[in-house]
Amino acid sequence: MKDQFVIAQISDLHIKAHGKLSYKKVDTLQAFKNCIAYLNQLSPQPDLVAITGDLTDFGRSDEYQTFSEAIASLKLPWVAIAGNHDDRHNLRTACQNQPWLPAESEFFHWSLNDSPLHIIGLDSTAPEKPWGEFCEKRQQWLDHALSQHPQKPTVVMLHHHPFISGIGHMDAQNLRGIERLESTLKKHPQVQRVLCGHLHRFITTTLAGITVCSAPGTSHQVAADFNVNAPAHFSLEPAGMLLHRWHAEQGFTTHYLNIGNYGPTHPFYDANGLID
Numbered sequence: 001m002k003d004q005f006v007i008a009q010i011s012d013l014h015i016k017a018h019g020k021l022s023y024k025k026v027d028t029l030q031a032f033k034n035c036i037a038y039l040n041q042l043s044p045q046p047d048l049v050a051i052t053g054d055l056t057d058f059g060r061s062d063e064y065q066t067f068s069e070a071i072a073s074l075k076l077p078w079v080a081i082a083g084n085h086d087d088r089h090n091l092r093t094a095c096q097n098q099p100w101l102p103a104e105s106e107f108f109h110w111s112l113n114d115s116p117l118h119i120i121g122l123d124s125t126a127p128e129k130p131w132g133e134f135c136e137k138r139q140q141w142l143d144h145a146l147s148q149h150p151q152k153p154t155v156v157m158l159h160h161h162p163f164i165s166g167i168g169h170m171d172a173q174n175l176r177g178i179e180r181l182e183s184t185l186k187k188h189p190q191v192q193r194v195l196c197g198h199l200h201r202f203i204t205t206t207l208a209g210i211t212v213c214s215a216p217g218t219s220h221q222v223a224a225d226f227n228v229n230a231p232a233h234f235s236l237e238p239a240g241m242l243l244h245r246w247h248a249e250q251g252f253t254t255h256y257l258n259i260g261n262y263g264p265t266h267p268f269y270d271a272n273g274l275i276d
């Protein structure tokens with residue numbers, strides 16, 4: 001087994017079809033293409049790209065078709081979980097050729113164990129609802145999945161944030177069942193990262209002593225407005241992604257990367273030492 005494994009987490013693509021802009025403002029497809037180009041030139045290459053939900057904007061089949069055409073140019077293996085903007089049936093169709101595609105069931109859960117990490121995709125979506133749910137059925141599934149590999153460093157991914165971010169309109173649609181998730185995670189100390197999307201911002205906190213990270217969006221970001229009655233607004237801050245680097249002896253580090261072309265790198269030193 002390798003002693004290092006890197007997950008590139010991207011989130012909330014909100015792909016639309018036929019060149020349509022999201023909210024009549026954002027070219028989410030072009031942003032996704034920029035993201036793929038950025039991923040393809042990373043060195044070294046991540047081992048896996050994890051998409052933490054909202055692949056499409058309205059969950060329509062033509063949006064998933066557009067997603068599938070775009071992601072065909074990604075050179076890396078990828079996995080995806082459902083977000084509140086996804087449609088489970090259409091998402092399944094878009095993922096039909098993926099080796100991790102779960103058997104048909106009520107939830108779009110999966111569990112990957114073919115790397116040094118145990119990586120779990122948990123379906124937190126509630127059809128037609130913006131918020132997420134961690135109900136008893138999902139608790140049973142997660143508890144069972146975690147009990148299969150109690151010694152293996154584990155990453156749990158779900159779309160909805162299991163915490164309060166301070167952004168009021170998003171916290172009104174966070175995960176319902178946070179205490180249930182917390183008590184489940186406490187039983188399984190091998191879990192080292194909980195990764196989510198939904199917030200369209202990089203935010204980090206802890207749950208059951210585990211580092212939780214929400215990823216920025218690949219196109220638009222939720223406005224960083226911490227007023228209780230903040231309006232549901234987005235901003236066109238730089239697109240981003242997270243790199244979760246795991247090493248057998250060093251554990252996890254999480255890096256935030258801005259997606260874009262920022263030109264070549266530049267040396268700190270020349271033949272005379274630190275450049276003055």
Ligand SMILES: [Fe+2]
Nearest residue numbers: 012054198200
């Ligand atoms: Fe989203």
